[in-house]
Amino acid sequence: MKLYDNTHAPNPRRVRIFMAEKGVACDNVQVDIVKGENLSDEFLAVNPRGLLPTLVLDDGTVLDETVAICRFLEETYPNPPLMGTDPLSKAQIEARQRHMEWDGLLGAMDAFRNAFPGFKSRGLGGNVGPVDAIPELADRGKASLLRFYASLDDHLSKSKYVAVDSFTIADITAFCVVDFAAAAARCPVPDECTNLKRWHEEVSARSSAQA
Numbered sequence: 001m002k003l004y005d006n007t008h009a010p011n012p013r014r015v016r017i018f019m020a021e022k023g024v025a026c027d028n029v030q031v032d033i034v035k036g037e038n039l040s041d042e043f044l045a046v047n048p049r050g051l052l053p054t055l056v057l058d059d060g061t062v063l064d065e066t067v068a069i070c071r072f073l074e075e076t077y078p079n080p081p082l083m084g085t086d087p088l089s090k091a092q093i094e095a096r097q098r099h100m101e102w103d104g105l106l107g108a109m110d111a112f113r114n115a116f117p118g119f120k121s122r123g124l125g126g127n128v129g130p131v132d133a134i135p136e137l138a139d140r141g142k143a144s145l146l147r148f149y150a151s152l153d154d155h156l157s158k159s160k161y162v163a164v165d166s167f168t169i170a171d172i173t174a175f176c177v178v179d180f181a182a183a184a185a186r187c188p189v190p191d192e193c194t195n196l197k198r199w200h201e202e203v204s205a206r207s208s209a210q211a
């Protein structure tokens with residue numbers, strides 16, 4: 001397998017951490033998004049959408065969505081389970097995973113994309129042509145992130161993990177959102193979110209966090 005990846009981007013990191021938790025290795029091709037390598041003819045021949053992560057299987061099959069890639073890996077390498085083991089836990093984890101994307105990742109993306117000078121005419125990611133950034137969306141993204149932090153902090157005051165009583169894909173998504181928001185969107189977790197900080201320290205100590 002070959003993963004088209006970018007070390008600084010949150011979605012490819014979700015896949016890298018997922019693979020590390022499963023102990024799965026694959027070839028890695030770095031694609032520089034800021035330089036626009038994801039929009040080069042060479043990469044578009046692999047994934048016409050121009051987005052990362054993209055996983056190419058040994059038979060040439062291309063998988064181009066983070067959660068679809070994780071689903072494939074979960075079914076192929078079931079241990080340790082990261083997406084649930086029975087109908088209820090699978091549904092609960094999927095719901096929380098979606099909350100982390102909608103409530104957290106979208107805000108982080110808006111906050112970064114619409115403030116980063118290099119993306120002035122790349123307001124949307126991927127192969128969609130020129131799209132103006134909207135500076136007001138950066139502020140709205142930061143406001144979303146602060147709501148997300150408060151809500152996740154409250155959840156983690158009652159629960160060790162983001163979805164169920166074990167580490168799952170929902171923790172991976174939340175972790176990548178928090179780190180990306182702090183580094184790229186300059187919106188770190190506020191000091192008063194002590195439960196979120198406790199959880200972040202625990203997840204950071206897992207070896208997969210280095211992936």
Ligand SMILES: N[C@@H](CCC(=O)N[C@@H](CS)C(=O)NCC(=O)O)C(=O)O
Pocket residue numbers: 009010011012033038050051052053064065066067122124125126127
């Ligand atoms: N829903 C897609 C989103 C992928 C996505 O937005 N990837 C970003 C990196 S985190 C990207 O490739 N951006 C390219 C660009 O900004 O042009 C997934 O999760 O796979």
